[in-house]
Amino acid sequence: MKISILTLFPEMFDIFNHSIIGKAKSNGIVEIEAINIRDFTLNKHKKVDDYPYGGGAGMVMTPQPLVDAIRNTKTNNKGKVIFLGPRGKTFNQKMARELSKEDELVFVCGHYEGIDERVYKHIDMEISLGDFILTGGEMAAIPVIDSILRLKSGVLGKEESYEDESFSEGVLEYPQYTRPEDFEGDKVPEVLLSGHHENIRKWRRAKSLIITKERRKDLYDKLILTKEDKKILEKYK
Numbered sequence: 001m002k003i004s005i006l007t008l009f010p011e012m013f014d015i016f017n018h019s020i021i022g023k024a025k026s027n028g029i030v031e032i033e034a035i036n037i038r039d040f041t042l043n044k045h046k047k048v049d050d051y052p053y054g055g056g057a058g059m060v061m062t063p064q065p066l067v068d069a070i071r072n073t074k075t076n077n078k079g080k081v082i083f084l085g086p087r088g089k090t091f092n093q094k095m096a097r098e099l100s101k102e103d104e105l106v107f108v109c110g111h112y113e114g115i116d117e118r119v120y121k122h123i124d125m126e127i128s129l130g131d132f133i134l135t136g137g138e139m140a141a142i143p144v145i146d147s148i149l150r151l152k153s154g155v156l157g158k159e160e161s162y163e164d165e166s167f168s169e170g171v172l173e174y175p176q177y178t179r180p181e182d183f184e185g186d187k188v189p190e191v192l193l194s195g196h197h198e199n200i201r202k203w204r205r206a207k208s209l210i211i212t213k214e215r216r217k218d219l220y221d222k223l224i225l226t227k228e229d230k231k232i233l234e235k236y237k
Protein backbone atom coordinates (compact mmCIF):
# COMPACT_ATOMS: atom_id res chain seq x y z
CA MET A 1 0.00 0.00 0.00
CA LYS A 2 1.24 3.46 -0.85
CA ILE A 3 0.50 6.37 1.49
CA SER A 4 1.38 9.95 0.59
CA ILE A 5 1.07 12.58 3.31
CA LEU A 6 1.02 16.27 2.54
CA THR A 7 2.24 18.20 5.55
CA LEU A 8 4.22 21.21 6.72
CA PHE A 9 6.07 18.93 9.15
CA PRO A 10 7.26 15.82 7.25
CA GLU A 11 9.67 14.86 10.05
CA MET A 12 6.69 14.14 12.33
CA PHE A 13 6.08 11.00 10.25
CA ASP A 14 9.48 9.54 11.18
CA ILE A 15 7.36 7.78 13.79
CA PHE A 16 6.50 5.25 11.08
CA ASN A 17 10.16 4.17 10.91
CA HIS A 18 9.68 2.28 14.18
CA SER A 19 7.97 -0.83 15.49
CA ILE A 20 5.47 -2.78 13.37
CA ILE A 21 4.96 -0.19 10.63
CA GLY A 22 8.72 0.40 10.44
CA LYS A 23 9.19 -3.33 9.82
CA ALA A 24 6.43 -3.36 7.16
CA LYS A 25 8.18 -0.43 5.45
CA SER A 26 11.52 -2.25 5.44
CA ASN A 27 9.84 -5.36 4.04
CA GLY A 28 8.32 -3.30 1.22
CA ILE A 29 4.73 -4.10 2.27
CA VAL A 30 3.92 -0.43 2.78
CA GLU A 31 5.37 2.73 1.32
CA ILE A 32 4.95 6.01 3.18
CA GLU A 33 6.09 9.33 1.76
CA ALA A 34 5.75 12.64 3.62
CA ILE A 35 5.69 15.56 1.20
CA ASN A 36 6.39 19.11 2.37
CA ILE A 37 3.59 21.44 1.27
CA ARG A 38 6.02 24.36 1.62
CA ASP A 39 8.05 23.01 -1.33
CA PHE A 40 5.13 23.95 -3.58
CA THR A 41 4.64 27.56 -2.56
CA LEU A 42 5.22 30.18 -5.24
CA ASN A 43 5.61 32.86 -2.58
CA LYS A 44 9.14 34.23 -2.67
CA HIS A 45 9.34 34.16 1.14
CA LYS A 46 8.16 30.52 1.18
CA LYS A 47 4.98 31.59 3.00
CA VAL A 48 2.14 29.07 3.08
CA ASP A 49 -0.36 30.97 5.26
CA ASP A 50 -2.02 34.36 5.46
CA TYR A 51 -4.51 36.39 7.49
CA PRO A 52 -8.16 35.36 7.24
CA TYR A 53 -10.43 37.53 5.12
CA GLY A 54 -13.05 39.10 7.37
CA GLY A 55 -10.64 39.25 10.30
CA GLY A 56 -10.25 36.96 13.27
CA ALA A 57 -7.43 35.27 15.09
CA GLY A 58 -4.77 33.06 13.57
CA MET A 59 -3.57 32.28 10.07
CA VAL A 60 -5.13 30.23 7.29
CA MET A 61 -3.20 27.96 4.89
CA THR A 62 -3.31 29.52 1.43
CA PRO A 63 -4.81 27.45 -1.41
CA GLN A 64 -1.98 27.61 -3.99
CA PRO A 65 0.70 25.46 -2.26
CA LEU A 66 -1.88 22.95 -1.06
CA VAL A 67 -3.64 22.51 -4.40
CA ASP A 68 -0.35 22.30 -6.30
CA ALA A 69 0.94 19.72 -3.80
CA ILE A 70 -2.23 17.64 -4.23
CA ARG A 71 -2.06 17.85 -8.04
CA ASN A 72 1.60 16.87 -8.09
CA THR A 73 1.06 13.96 -5.67
CA LYS A 74 -1.85 12.65 -7.74
CA THR A 75 0.47 12.06 -10.69
CA ASN A 76 1.96 9.06 -8.83
CA ASN A 77 -0.68 8.26 -6.23
CA LYS A 78 -4.20 7.71 -7.59
CA GLY A 79 -5.75 7.15 -4.16
CA LYS A 80 -8.55 9.07 -2.45
CA VAL A 81 -7.48 12.45 -1.08
CA ILE A 82 -8.34 12.55 2.62
CA PHE A 83 -8.23 15.72 4.70
CA LEU A 84 -7.86 15.36 8.46
CA GLY A 85 -10.18 17.89 10.01
CA PRO A 86 -12.72 18.35 12.82
CA ARG A 87 -15.63 18.81 10.37
CA GLY A 88 -15.14 15.29 8.99
CA LYS A 89 -16.76 11.96 9.77
CA THR A 90 -15.50 10.60 13.08
CA PHE A 91 -13.01 7.81 12.44
CA ASN A 92 -13.72 4.27 13.57
CA GLN A 93 -12.60 0.69 12.97
CA LYS A 94 -15.15 0.17 10.19
CA MET A 95 -13.63 3.08 8.26
CA ALA A 96 -10.13 1.70 8.92
CA ARG A 97 -11.25 -1.65 7.47
CA GLU A 98 -12.76 -0.01 4.36
CA LEU A 99 -9.69 2.15 3.72
CA SER A 100 -7.32 -0.79 4.22
CA LYS A 101 -8.82 -2.32 1.04
CA GLU A 102 -7.33 0.54 -1.02
CA ASP A 103 -3.91 0.31 -2.67
CA GLU A 104 -3.11 4.02 -2.49
CA LEU A 105 -4.23 6.92 -0.29
CA VAL A 106 -3.29 10.60 0.01
CA PHE A 107 -3.61 12.40 3.36
CA VAL A 108 -3.64 16.18 3.70
CA CYS A 109 -2.79 17.77 7.06
CA GLY A 110 -4.04 21.23 7.95
CA HIS A 111 -2.29 23.53 10.38
CA TYR A 112 -2.82 26.94 12.06
CA GLU A 113 -6.52 27.89 11.83
CA GLY A 114 -7.03 25.44 8.97
CA ILE A 115 -7.13 25.56 5.18
CA ASP A 116 -8.72 27.95 2.68
CA GLU A 117 -12.23 26.64 1.92
CA ARG A 118 -11.47 26.45 -1.82
CA VAL A 119 -9.04 23.57 -1.23
CA TYR A 120 -11.98 21.29 -0.30
CA LYS A 121 -12.83 20.98 -4.02
CA HIS A 122 -9.69 18.84 -4.28
CA ILE A 123 -10.51 16.65 -1.28
CA ASP A 124 -12.52 13.41 -1.55
CA MET A 125 -13.28 12.88 2.13
CA GLU A 126 -12.67 14.47 5.51
CA ILE A 127 -11.90 12.41 8.59
CA SER A 128 -12.07 13.69 12.16
CA LEU A 129 -10.43 12.01 15.10
CA GLY A 130 -13.15 13.21 17.46
CA ASP A 131 -14.94 16.22 18.86
CA PHE A 132 -11.84 18.10 19.97
CA ILE A 133 -9.30 20.38 18.32
CA LEU A 134 -5.73 19.30 17.62
CA THR A 135 -2.77 21.55 16.81
CA GLY A 136 -2.45 20.01 13.35
CA GLY A 137 -3.73 17.30 11.03
CA GLU A 138 -0.47 15.36 11.58
CA MET A 139 -1.68 14.45 15.06
CA ALA A 140 -4.76 12.84 13.51
CA ALA A 141 -3.06 11.38 10.43
CA ILE A 142 -0.68 9.27 12.54
CA PRO A 143 -3.30 7.14 14.37
CA VAL A 144 -5.56 6.97 11.30
CA ILE A 145 -2.74 5.72 9.03
CA ASP A 146 -1.47 3.33 11.71
CA SER A 147 -4.89 1.72 12.18
CA ILE A 148 -5.34 1.31 8.41
CA LEU A 149 -1.89 -0.14 7.77
CA ARG A 150 -2.03 -2.73 10.55
CA LEU A 151 -5.01 -4.28 8.78
CA LYS A 152 -3.02 -4.77 5.58
CA SER A 153 -2.05 -8.34 4.90
CA GLY A 154 1.51 -9.11 6.08
CA VAL A 155 1.85 -6.05 8.35
CA LEU A 156 1.07 -7.86 11.60
CA GLY A 157 3.24 -10.85 12.40
CA LYS A 158 1.82 -14.22 13.46
CA GLU A 159 2.21 -13.21 17.08
CA GLU A 160 0.04 -10.09 16.65
CA SER A 161 -3.47 -10.50 15.36
CA TYR A 162 -6.45 -8.28 14.81
CA GLU A 163 -8.96 -11.13 14.96
CA ASP A 164 -10.86 -11.09 18.25
CA GLU A 165 -9.67 -7.63 19.23
CA SER A 166 -11.95 -4.79 20.29
CA PHE A 167 -14.45 -3.69 17.60
CA SER A 168 -13.64 -6.63 15.30
CA GLU A 169 -17.08 -8.14 16.02
CA GLY A 170 -18.77 -5.01 17.35
CA VAL A 171 -17.71 -5.87 20.91
CA LEU A 172 -14.79 -4.90 23.16
CA GLU A 173 -12.00 -7.38 23.78
CA TYR A 174 -12.10 -9.95 26.59
CA PRO A 175 -9.52 -9.73 29.44
CA GLN A 176 -6.03 -11.02 28.61
CA TYR A 177 -3.58 -12.63 31.05
CA THR A 178 0.02 -13.77 30.82
CA ARG A 179 2.61 -15.17 33.27
CA PRO A 180 2.74 -15.40 36.23
CA GLU A 181 -0.32 -17.49 37.11
CA ASP A 182 -0.49 -15.74 40.48
CA PHE A 183 0.46 -12.06 40.72
CA GLU A 184 0.38 -10.78 44.30
CA GLY A 185 -2.45 -13.18 45.09
CA ASP A 186 -4.43 -12.16 42.01
CA LYS A 187 -4.93 -15.38 40.07
CA VAL A 188 -5.51 -16.04 36.37
CA PRO A 189 -9.08 -17.35 35.86
CA GLU A 190 -9.13 -21.16 36.13
CA VAL A 191 -10.78 -21.68 32.74
CA LEU A 192 -7.79 -20.16 30.89
CA LEU A 193 -5.48 -22.76 32.46
CA SER A 194 -7.81 -25.66 31.66
CA GLY A 195 -6.70 -26.22 28.07
CA HIS A 196 -10.41 -26.71 27.22
CA HIS A 197 -10.65 -24.61 24.04
CA GLU A 198 -14.43 -24.60 23.80
CA ASN A 199 -14.87 -23.43 27.39
CA ILE A 200 -12.19 -20.76 26.88
CA ARG A 201 -13.97 -19.51 23.76
CA LYS A 202 -17.29 -19.28 25.63
CA TRP A 203 -15.72 -17.55 28.63
CA ARG A 204 -14.01 -15.00 26.38
CA ARG A 205 -17.20 -14.31 24.47
CA ALA A 206 -19.16 -13.85 27.71
CA LYS A 207 -16.53 -11.49 29.12
CA SER A 208 -16.49 -9.48 25.86
CA LEU A 209 -20.25 -9.08 26.05
CA ILE A 210 -20.21 -8.13 29.74
CA ILE A 211 -17.43 -5.55 29.28
CA THR A 212 -19.14 -4.08 26.21
CA LYS A 213 -22.43 -3.78 28.13
CA GLU A 214 -20.70 -2.07 31.06
CA ARG A 215 -18.48 0.31 29.10
CA ARG A 216 -20.08 0.84 25.69
CA LYS A 217 -23.84 0.50 25.99
CA ASP A 218 -24.15 2.14 22.52
CA LEU A 219 -22.30 -0.83 20.95
CA TYR A 220 -24.05 -3.42 23.12
CA ASP A 221 -27.50 -2.17 22.12
CA LYS A 222 -26.67 -2.82 18.46
CA LEU A 223 -25.79 -6.50 19.08
CA ILE A 224 -28.10 -9.35 18.21
CA LEU A 225 -27.43 -11.93 20.90
CA THR A 226 -27.56 -15.60 19.91
CA LYS A 227 -29.09 -18.33 22.07
CA GLU A 228 -25.57 -19.34 23.08
CA ASP A 229 -24.71 -15.73 24.03
CA LYS A 230 -27.70 -15.61 26.38
CA LYS A 231 -26.74 -18.97 27.91
CA ILE A 232 -23.10 -18.06 28.55
CA LEU A 233 -24.06 -14.65 29.88
CA GLU A 234 -26.22 -16.39 32.44
CA LYS A 235 -23.36 -18.79 33.31
CA TYR A 236 -20.53 -16.23 33.63
CA LYS A 237 -22.43 -13.17 34.93
Ligand SMILES: C[S@@+](CC[C@H](N)C(=O)[O-])C[C@H]1O[C@@H](n2cnc3c(N)ncnc32)[C@H](O)[C@@H]1O
Nearest residue numbers: 084085086110113114128129133134136137140
Ligand atom coordinates in the same frame (compact mmCIF):
# COMPACT_ATOMS: atom_id res chain seq x y z
C1 LIG B 1 -6.03 24.23 15.17
S1 LIG B 1 -6.77 23.17 14.01
C2 LIG B 1 -7.91 24.22 13.19
C3 LIG B 1 -9.27 24.16 13.77
C4 LIG B 1 -10.29 25.02 13.02
N1 LIG B 1 -10.01 26.40 13.20
C5 LIG B 1 -11.69 24.70 13.52
O1 LIG B 1 -12.15 25.35 14.46
O2 LIG B 1 -12.31 23.77 12.99
C6 LIG B 1 -5.51 22.91 12.82
C7 LIG B 1 -5.64 21.65 12.00
O3 LIG B 1 -5.63 20.53 12.84
C8 LIG B 1 -6.36 19.48 12.26
N2 LIG B 1 -7.36 19.02 13.24
C9 LIG B 1 -7.78 19.66 14.35
N3 LIG B 1 -8.67 18.96 15.03
C10 LIG B 1 -8.83 17.80 14.36
C11 LIG B 1 -9.64 16.65 14.57
N4 LIG B 1 -10.47 16.56 15.60
N5 LIG B 1 -9.54 15.64 13.68
C12 LIG B 1 -8.71 15.72 12.63
N6 LIG B 1 -7.92 16.80 12.38
C13 LIG B 1 -7.98 17.83 13.23
C14 LIG B 1 -6.96 20.01 10.97
O4 LIG B 1 -6.17 19.60 9.88
C15 LIG B 1 -6.90 21.50 11.18
O5 LIG B 1 -6.84 22.19 9.96
